Amino acid sequence: MWIYFYAAHLLGDFMFQPDRCVNGRKERPILFLGKHVAIHIVLMAIASFIAMSMNNSFHLPVFLLSGQAILLISICHYLIDYGKMKLNDNLKGTGNQAFLFLLDQMLHFLTIWIAFHGLHISTRLLDNGTASFFRGWTTDEKIVATGCVFILATYGADRFLQIVLQDIMPNHELQEGIYRLSDEKNGSKNKTQE
Numbered sequence: 139m140w141i142y143f144y145a146a147h148l149l150g151d152f153m154f155q156p157d158r159c160v161n162g163r164k165e166r167p168i169l170f171l172g173k174h175v176a177i178h179i180v181l182m183a184i185a186s187f188i189a190m191s192m193n194n195s196f197h198l199p200v201f202l203l204s205g206q207a208i209l210l211i212s213i214c215h216y217l218i219d220y221g222k223m224k225l226n227d228n229l230k231g232t233g234n235q236a237f238l239f240l241l242d243q244m245l246h247f248l249t250i251w252i253a254f255h256g257l258h259i260s261t262r263l264l265d266n267g268t269a270s271f272f273r274g275w276t277t278d279e280k281i282v283a284t285g286c287v288f289i290l291a292t293y294g295a296d297r298f299l300q301i302v303l304q305d306i307m308p309n310h311e312l313q314e315g316i317y318r319l320s321d322e323k324n325g326s327k328n329k330t331q332e
Contacts, residue, residue: 140254141282142189143211146181147246148286152293167223175216182208192278207253214249218242235301
């Protein structure tokens with residue numbers, strides 16, 4: 139079941155995090171970080187519902203364990219992101235920013251994995267008491283894991299490359315309007331008319 143929560147985390151960090159939320163953290167960090175974690179809570183609740191429906195395990199103990207996992211992971215997510223935000227202020231440079239990004243993602247992954255295995259949620263979720271994580275993954279879990287790889291390979295890699303290449307990428311705001319192919323065509327017409 140942890141893979142569903144990890145997919146929810148990746149969706150929340152890369153696909154459902156608006157730019158204004160990321161930029162707003164600089165001005166009002168607690169408010170925008172709270173909104174970010176709220177998005178994660180909703181996505182984890184959806185992931186929990188999907189995992190329970192896949193395993194036919196809609197029972198009160200399962201709801202309680204899922205709620206505990208969501209609460210624990212959300213608190214840790216807030217603390218990890220808050221710590222990263224504070225370190226971002228103190229550590230400048232491309233290498234440090236790339237390291238913080240990788241550390242942030244690794245800590246989130248470990249938090250989810252430890253939460254599930256520390257609470258023994260994987261062994262309690264299925265009706266028959268056997269956890270699919272220990273017996274091989276189900277087809278559904280393999281599909282979700284493939285989705286996780288896709289999100290990491292596209293959105294995660296994109297974000298990482300933005301960090302690593304920020305010093306050598308041109309500033310598009312400064313470049314805009316300086317040179318366009320249409321300008322070249324118009325310039326050549328103006329020269330022929332003179």
